[in-house]
Amino acid sequence: IIGVADKPGVAADIFEPLGKNQINVDMVIQNISPDGKTTDITFTIKRNDLDKTLKTLKSNDKISFKSLDQNDAVSKISVVGAGMVTTPGVTYKMFRALADEKINILAISTSEIKLSVIIEENNILKVSYSRQGLIELKTSPYEPSPIINSKSSLGTPISWNFLTIRYPRIEVCSDGLTIT
Amino acid sequence: IIGVADKPGVAADIFEPLGKNQINVDMVIQNISPDGKTTDITFTIKRNDLDKTLKTLKSNDKISFKSLDQNDAVSKISVVGAGMVTTPGVTYKMFRALADEKINILAISTSEIKLSVIIEENNILKVSYSRQGLIELKTSPYEPSPIINSKSSLGTPISWNFLTIRYPRIEVCSDGLTIT
Numbered sequence: 001i002i003g004v005a006d007k008p009g010v011a012a013d014i015f016e017p018l019g020k021n022q023i024n025v026d027m028v029i030q031n032i033s034p035d036g037k038t039t040d041i042t043f044t045i046k047r048n049d050l051d052k053t054l055k056t057l058k059s060n061d062k063i064s065f066k067s068l069d070q071n072d073a074v075s076k077i078s079v080v081g082a083g084m085v086t087t088p089g090v091t092y093k094m095f096r097a098l099a100d101e102k103i104n105i106l107a108i109s110t111s112e113i114k115l116s117v118i119i120e121e122n123n124i125l126k127v128s129y130s131r132q133g134l135i136e137l138k139t140s141p142y143e144p145s146p147i148i149n150s151k152s153s154l155g156t157p158i159s160w161n162f163l164t165i166r167y168p169r170i171e172v173c174s175d176g177l178t179i180t
Numbered sequence: 181i182i183g184v185a186d187k188p189g190v191a192a193d194i195f196e197p198l199g200k201n202q203i204n205v206d207m208v209i210q211n212i213s214p215d216g217k218t219t220d221i222t223f224t225i226k227r228n229d230l231d232k233t234l235k236t237l238k239s240n241d242k243i244s245f246k247s248l249d250q251n252d253a254v255s256k257i258s259v260v261g262a263g264m265v266t267t268p269g270v271t272y273k274m275f276r277a278l279a280d281e282k283i284n285i286l287a288i289s290t291s292e293i294k295l296s297v298i299i300e301e302n303n304i305l306k307v308s309y310s311r312q313g314l315i316e317l318k319t320s321p322y323e324p325s326p327i328i329n330s331k332s333s334l335g336t337p338i339s340w341n342f343l344t345i346r347y348p349r350i351e352v353c354s355d356g357l358t359i360t
Contacts, residue, residue, distance in 0.1 A: 015271050019273075028289075031210070071212075091195050102189075
């Protein structure tokens with residue numbers, strides 16, 4: 001959602017009708033507004049909620065925005081681990097692994113235990129190659145986790161549990177789309 | 181960091197020198213670039229890492245950017261709970277509780293188990309009043325948690341454990357600052 005007002009209540013006015021319509025919003029990103037007047041909000045939903053979401057946003061007379069963008073050819077890659085916040089290197093190692101494969105990062109959202117990036121879905125194959133870079137993280141003092149979970153664009157789970165990496169766990173999710 | 185190139189490797193080039201200088205980056209936000217050419221990246225660090233961070237960014241000749249903004253009068257409020265992703269209402273209830281107190285949200289970063297917002301630090305007192313709105317979340321099927329942790333701007337922990345809310349846990353952190 002591009003060009004919404006940067007003022008109290010806007011996020012509530014956007015997401016309350018979505019919640020009430022049983023639309024499950026996964027990732028929400030709002031960056032600091034450079035001019036303090038308008039801002040852009042990006043969120044991800046399940047692909048099959050797209051029509052309902054667009055209808056809800058467009059019929060919502062409490063909010064005004066400049067335009068809506070959507071991208072249903074995206075995937076989310078997350079690195080998850082309980083102790084990440086105390087290990088400065090994890091952030092740049094993940095970004096470096098993607099950079100080494102020339103994968104552009106469309107959006108970033110992080111918390112203490114999880115780093116998620118949105119990338120073009122057609123880069124997912126590259127990610128499976130570049131996981132060597134991510135496996136380097138196994139020297140971190142996280143709990144062991146032999147399982148990487150992945151959902152293909154059709155929702156079929158793929159188990160990559162032949163990899164014996166440790167936390168951070170790597171998750172790949174390709175059944176969503178972004179709305180900006 | 182305003183106006184960095186929207187291309188592979190930029191995030192790695194920004195965060196690798198920070199990590200190598202032992203600067204612990206907490207939250208990283210990058211929204212989808214409307215024009216696909218440049219984007220803004222916001223991140224939070226501990227306040228006492230500011231000088232080192234600015235020096236590292238400015239001496240980094242691998243990146244170019246339009247300008248740097250910083251704000252050391254911010255606080256982060258997070259709602260944390262393992263089952264949040266399956267409960268659509270949590271997102272808008274948190275945003276509504278802040279809206280009801282006329283608190284503007286500067287930035288949002290979420291994951292399946294945590295919703296974090298950055299607000300002006302001087303709104304923290306309002307948050308303590310508006311927590312009634314957040315307590316409404318106690319009807320969610322999360323584990324009970326009687327403790328709300330808060331750190332004041334001086335780093336002194338304040339225990340709000342007289343509140344008997346359940347998950348989502350509410351965390352308030354005021355010892356960081358944002359760089360955009």
